[in-house]
């Protein structure tokens with residue numbers, strides 16, 4: 001057991017340790033602490049609260065509950081901020097700043113005097129950023145999340161951000177919803193504190209954090225405004241105090257290759273967000289593990305989809321919580337899990353799963369493995385001549401008839417080109433065509449936005465077309481749906497085959513073969529590659545320059561190439 005050092009952790013270097021200790025205690029006392037309080041182990045509370053993050057607006061109340069738990073268990077809670085990433089408030093994208101936040105989390109845990117830390121995140125990128133940073137800092141850490149928001153109501157139907165945001169916007173574009181109604185809906189989509197109400201990226205990442213063992217069992221899906229959310233905070237504070245006193249477990253003892261594989265299983269069983277594939281690759285990279293897309297496909301082919309939630313199904317996250325939450329999913333796929341993994345509680349996953357269930361599982365929301373919604377996982381990786389290093393398809397969110405499809409490419413060379421031409425009445429496009437967006441990957445100026453959900457051209461939408469095959473090196477919001485091929489790698493900005501597609505080329509998608517191919521002969525491709533000028537403008541200065549120079553591919557998690565651990569473990 002490591003003895004807690006409390007305020008003496010990492011003394012400032014003045015060349016005189018006693019002076020550094022005396023000076024630190026003196027300045028801490030200026031905040032009104034007694035000497036007795038400053039002698040206690042310290043639990044840092046790392047919060048990503050911000051006026052630019054609606055999902056975290058209830059954090060002040062949650063922080064008070066965490067503090068209560070820490071104090072009652074005999075340690076001193078000290079809150080500190082890191083940057084926040086409010087999904088819709090960041091430009092060009094929140095993903096660009098995930099690594100900045102991860103660096104801030106890592107360095108502030110390491111640099112400041114604490115024996116353990118409670119990580120408080122929730123919105124899409126804050127959970128992976130905190131996990132990445134905490135793993136690299138490797139001090140005992142426990143996570144709490146914001147929890148999902150509650151649904152709203154509109155003319156007798158439930159609404160939840162943000163699958164219903166897209167549905168209404170699609171209907172507005174198709175002239176089925178009026179401007180007045182879309183104004184009304186704007187105020188009814190996101191109606192409480194908390195993260196998006198469907199199985200989007202935030203909810204998926206919360207489940208990932210709980211599955212890998214970094215959160216208390218049963219906590220990922222508790223609604224943001226439920227009193228259980230505050231009880232969870234208090235309990236996490238108490239656990240973190242215990243971790244501060246005992247010195248463990250450390251994140252690298254919890255986040256192991258087996259824990260990551262378990263999380264991937266859950267991702268597939270809940271038909272989670274495609275973004276989670278990127279984030280889990282980045283989290284895995286922090287323990288030196290490289291995710292293998294072929295291994296991911298093997299998991300996908302043997303893991304059933306069990307939950308009936310939007311954006312793919314019918315329910316919302318509050319339904320999932322009341323139906324049994326992650327526990328209900330874990331119990332069904334238990335034979336496929338590696339249950340020797342360690343949780344922050346000190347239990348193994350097997351210990352957790354051997355506890356009696358508090359309530360029966362609601363089978364309308366969480367199916368039994370013997371009667372799944374789909375016998376295979378919600379996501380697959382694709383390879384082929386268009387994506388030699390991989391691409392991702394959420395097959396659970398796709399139109400069945402489009403999963404095997406060959407069509408003519410209609411190409412947009414950038415987001416600007418897409419915005420300028422997609423609704424042009426003269427655009428040469430039919431419902432059988434394949435929409436292709438280039439230059440929207442990690443190294444592009446757009447910073448890999450959630451633009452992979454290309455809008456259906458207005459004239460087709462108005463004619464009733466709801467889905468088309470769409471391909472890009474961009475991402476897609478976890479709350480979106482459609483036959484959408486994402487994260488094409490190598491990206492167009494690096495001269496990948498995606499950059500060589502021209503209007504009228506034939507492209508073939510085969511989900512059954514897990515392939516995405518540009519149907520051109522090798523000589524034509526080589527000639528186009530020779531003629532191409534790869535231009536990926538390097539930002540002149542600052543963080544965006546660092547990002548551009550060091551961001552890795554989507555397949556490797558879009559982390560910085562200098563932040564991974566020593567490679568060597570493959571998943």
Ligand code: FES
Pocket residue numbers: 055086087088122123124194195196200202
């Ligand atoms: Fe924060 Fe959706 S905007 S989770």
